[in-house]
Amino acid sequence: xxxxxxxxxxxxxxxxxxxxxxxxxxxxxxxxxxxxxxxxxxxxxxxxxxxxxxxxxxxxxxxxxxxxxxxxxxxxxxxxxxxxxxxxxxxxxxxxxxxxxxxxxxxxxxxxxxxxxxxxxxxxxxxxxxxxxxxxxxxxxxxxxxxxxxxxxxxxxxxxxxxxxxxxxxxxxxxxxxxxxxxxxxxxxxxxxxxxxxxxxxxxxxxxxxxxxxxxxxxxxxxxxxxxxxxxxxxxxxxxxxxxxxxxxxxxxxxxxxxxxxxxxxxxxxxxxxxxxxxxxxxxxxxxxxxxxxxxxxxxxxxxxxxxxxxxxxxxxxxxxxxxxxxxxxxxxxxxxxxxxxxxxxxxxxxxxxxxxxxxxxxxxxxxxxxxxxxxxxxxxxxxxx
Numbered sequence: 001x002x003x004x005x006x007x008x009x010x011x012x013x014x015x016x017x018x019x020x021x022x023x024x025x026x027x028x029x030x031x032x033x034x035x036x037x038x039x040x041x042x043x044x045x046x047x048x049x050x051x052x053x054x055x056x057x058x059x060x061x062x063x064x065x066x067x068x069x070x071x072x073x074x075x076x077x078x079x080x081x082x083x084x085x086x087x088x089x090x091x092x093x094x095x096x097x098x099x100x101x102x103x104x105x106x107x108x109x110x111x112x113x114x115x116x117x118x119x120x121x122x123x124x125x126x127x128x129x130x131x132x133x134x135x136x137x138x139x140x141x142x143x144x145x146x147x148x149x150x151x152x153x154x155x156x157x158x159x160x161x162x163x164x165x166x167x168x169x170x171x172x173x174x175x176x177x178x179x180x181x182x183x184x185x186x187x188x189x190x191x192x193x194x195x196x197x198x199x200x201x202x203x204x205x206x207x208x209x210x211x212x213x214x215x216x217x218x219x220x221x222x223x224x225x226x227x228x229x230x231x232x233x234x235x236x237x238x239x240x241x242x243x244x245x246x247x248x249x250x251x252x253x254x255x256x257x258x259x260x261x262x263x264x265x266x267x268x269x270x271x272x273x274x275x276x277x278x279x280x281x282x283x284x285x286x287x288x289x290x291x292x293x294x295x296x297x298x299x300x301x302x303x304x305x306x307x308x309x310x311x312x313x314x315x316x317x318x319x320x321x322x323x324x325x326x327x328x329x330x331x332x333x334x335x336x337x338x339x340x341x342x343x344x345x346x347x348x349x350x351x352x353x354x355x356x357x358x359x360x361x362x363x364x365x366x367x368x369x370x371x372x373x374x375x376x377x378x379x380x381x382x383x384x385x386x
Contacts (some may be wrong), residue, residue: 006149011090037370061261064125068099070142100228101151102143104129107230110267110376112369114380116228117203123278126264126364130276152275158210159229161200163192166236171195174328178321179305183323187326187349192219198229198327199235201368221224229330233368238333240325244298247378254376256345256383258363260288265345265363266378275376278354280364286386288363293379294339298374301325302346327367334370338383345383346370 097120103113103124114123125141132139143151172188175181179242189195195214197204206218219225232373257266262279267275282288303325309317323329332347345363347370348354354366363385364375 008259025182029046031065032339040302059261060263062122064122065141068095068102068120068125068143069148070140070144072145095120097157098143101154101157102128102147104157104228104230105151105154107228108364110277110372112275112277112366114278114354115197115203115206115366116201116230117206123263126278127276130264130273134273134276154229156229158226160224161196161227161232162224163196163219165220165379167195167252168221168245170235170327171256178323180321181304182321184324184326186324186334189327192216196225196227198367201230201233201366233371235327235333235367235371238300238371242297242299244300244374244378246380250376250378251380256338256377256381258288258345258383258385260290260385265365265373267373271356274373277365277369277373280348280354282362289340289343290385291340292334292381293343294338295336295377295379295383297335297337297379298373298377299335299337301333302329302331304330331362332367332370334365334374336374344371 129139302321307320336345
């Protein structure tokens with residue numbers, strides 16, 4: 001299929017499929033994609049109306065170890081008198097620091113623990129289990145002594161970031177109604193704290209705690225803030241690209257596995273997990289479709305077709321609004337279309353909801369994870385949803 005230079009993505013809170021169309025009547029004075037050719041638009045009708053016998057989204061498996069530290073293994077051995085006194089070693093002083101180190105460790109290796117917040121929780125444990133499986137270790141989901149040694153060596157835990165004029169240009173007012181959102185040129189971050197948190201894969205409150213000596217509301221260009229030491233999500237590097245180039249080698253060696261019960265998406269290469277991320281996989285009403293599908297297109301900075309009739313009744317109407325690209329677009333910063341019409345893997349406008357609130361049939365990722373996934377997949381790759 002030929003893809004134009006610019007795209008409009010039509011979704012119903014996370015659903016989209018793509019086909020050529022004639023320019024529809026404009027329902028209101030709204031922004032439109034910067035297209036030199038006829039854009040493509042999505043029709044989610046089939047995706048929004050699951051078959052009567054469609055399998056529901058499984059009940060989430062939210063179990064994880066109650067404590068992050070694995071119990072020490074005691075092995076009988078002859079008591080020996082040490083030749084010289086042991087040298088004291090600096091250890092993390094709090095559980096929050098231990099968990100923060102673990103979250104940074106996993107995030108740096110593309111095993112997404114969810115938002116970095118220094119708290120032990122479901123997705124941190126699940127990311128650790130995936131990492132353990134990938135490295136041939138028992139998937140306990142707990143920190144053993146060997147991993148503790150590695151976490152101690154993480155330095156620095158935090159780093160600093162200096163805010164720029166361009167950063168503040170990515171912050172603005174996002175009106176609550178789609179009619180008003182459609183008039184904007186982009187859907188920006190709502191605050192500079194929100195921008196910093198997403199850039200460094202963190203919780204807003206955690207960023208505020210790291211900078212408790214600062215008034216985040218009065219930050220200005222040139223100010224320096226403390227942030228987790230993770231590879232930053234550089235939204236400025238993303239452009240409105242309707243179809244990223246195909247990577248033939250990925251098709252031969254890689255696949256995607258979406259575990260809807262465990263709520264994790266795995267990138268698999270040569271039968272080994274190389275990356276894993278937390279997701280929201282559909283909902284009870286609009287489940288992610290189980291089966292084996294193919295990636296049919298990868299786009300960055302998509303648009304969103306907001307159609308109230310589609311959202312409420314699963315029927316396409318002409319009363320819609322084209323919402324522009326941006327970090328607070330309903331499908332976030334990326335769209336990975338699947339061969340199942342209307343279904344895709346995409347970002348989000350609300351990272352707090354990943355793994356918690358329902359999605360309309362699609363697979364939803366945090367934007368910082370979606371930005372990595374678009375570089376780890378390509379057209380023709382197999383996607384297994386189960």
